[in-house]
Amino acid sequence: MTARTEYHVVPEAAGWKVEHGSTVVGHYDTKENAVGAGRDAAKANQPSQLVVHKQDGQIEAEHTYRDDPFPPAG
Template identity: 65%
Template sequence: MKRNEYHVVPNGGGWKVERGNQVVGTFDTKQRAVEVGREAAHGNEPSQLVVHTADGKIETEYTYQGDPYPPAG
């Protein structure tokens, strides 16, 4: 089963939560964007929330239900 991927990314002076090409929401603070991203990810398991830094690099990832890693074998 494919996981739903959500990303918290910089958006001008704020932050946004995306799922594919869909914007889930825009926020003034990164903290609020992560909170909403977690709620969205938990509501659509199996899922993953990927949090980016202000320069767009991956800061951390959260996986909810059915993490395929470490791979079998």
């Protein structure tokens, strides 16, 4: 299976940002806008995964685009 490109939507001091590894893809005023931008980036760079974090940093949701390992083997 090909490695997936991961994007993370995470909180920051003045809103939300989308990260790809250690690179910040963009800064957004709202979580909704950050999730939308992250989804667009993930869909454009498949196979990929979008990981959305809550304000406290914990994972809220994960979205996989192409090559979803569900149902998991085993």
